[in-house]
Amino acid sequence: MNARAALFDLYGDHLRSRGGRASVAALVRLLAPLDIAPPAVRTAVSRMVRQGWLTPARLPQGPGYEVTSRCVRRLDETALRIYRVGTITWTGRWHIVVVGPVRERPRRERLRADLAFLGYAPLSETTWIGPRPSPELGAILAGEGVRADRFDAVLDGDPRALVARTWDLDGIGSAYEEWLSRAVDLIGALPEDAADDRVFATRSRLLHGWRNFLFRDPGLPADLLPPGWPGEKARAYFEQEAARLLPAAAAFVDRHLTEP
Numbered sequence: 001m002n003a004r005a006a007l008f009d010l011y012g013d014h015l016r017s018r019g020g021r022a023s024v025a026a027l028v029r030l031l032a033p034l035d036i037a038p039p040a041v042r043t044a045v046s047r048m049v050r051q052g053w054l055t056p057a058r059l060p061q062g063p064g065y066e067v068t069s070r071c072v073r074r075l076d077e078t079a080l081r082i083y084r085v086g087t088i089t090w091t092g093r094w095h096i097v098v099v100g101p102v103r104e105r106p107r108r109e110r111l112r113a114d115l116a117f118l119g120y121a122p123l124s125e126t127t128w129i130g131p132r133p134s135p136e137l138g139a140i141l142a143g144e145g146v147r148a149d150r151f152d153a154v155l156d157g158d159p160r161a162l163v164a165r166t167w168d169l170d171g172i173g174s175a176y177e178e179w180l181s182r183a184v185d186l187i188g189a190l191p192e193d194a195a196d197d198r199v200f201a202t203r204s205r206l207l208h209g210w211r212n213f214l215f216r217d218p219g220l221p222a223d224l225l226p227p228g229w230p231g232e233k234a235r236a237y238f239e240q241e242a243a244r245l246l247p248a249a250a251a252f253v254d255r256h257l258t259e260p
Helices: 003-018 024-034 036-052 070-082 103-117 138-142 159-164 169-188 194-216 230-257
Strands: 021-023 055-060 062-067 093-097 125-132 148-151
Touching: 003 021, 003 024, 003 036, 003 070, 003 194, 003 230, 021 024, 021 055, 024 036, 024 062, 024 194, 024 230, 036 055, 036 062, 062 070, 062 093, 070 138, 070 194, 103 138, 103 194, 169 194, 169 230, 194 230
Parallel strands: none
Antiparallel strands: 021 062, 055 062, 093 125, 093 148
């Protein structure tokens, strides 16, 4: 886990509900159990400031950083997908986005990564499709200065065939099975009487591995997935263990967040 990813997880999973801010010293203490050195934390923070995710803040504990409105939107979108409540329903309609040409390669790659994160997949170089509109889409397009036409459409054909052709379901399913095997080993290595810093580290690693699926799995409804979809078993395990480990992890965060 690199420092930037760990900071996103920390702000999203713990700090967002605690005002979205923390001192530099607290960030260093909170990432120490993940073996992330102070210079790496400071470098990652600086990078996130340049990218518009964090902004400097003067806190009672000293200099720190708080989330920007852009970061709040991303964290909230992420939380909804990580801690999904209930069953995803599908209207039978698809959201189609046709983007204008983006000539600069860095912008093009950034846009592709962001669209994939929001659950869209490419039908062609400029046309992307998703099972539902993302509330974050407009902000991403505006941030990259990209013009796009958007359509709400019904497929004339078999939606399961479209899904199988557009998303690598075999690869995603195998990734879920592999993640679940590693997650069981990770949790199994945690003693029952583990200190809260170790619980925090274990839960953070569990969350980080699960969060990576946001870049691969669009969150398709069950009626578009193959029978016995491995993602459901993996999700049940993640939700069970993330909830079980949360009290000790939260206690660790609360203790170190308020220290000077």
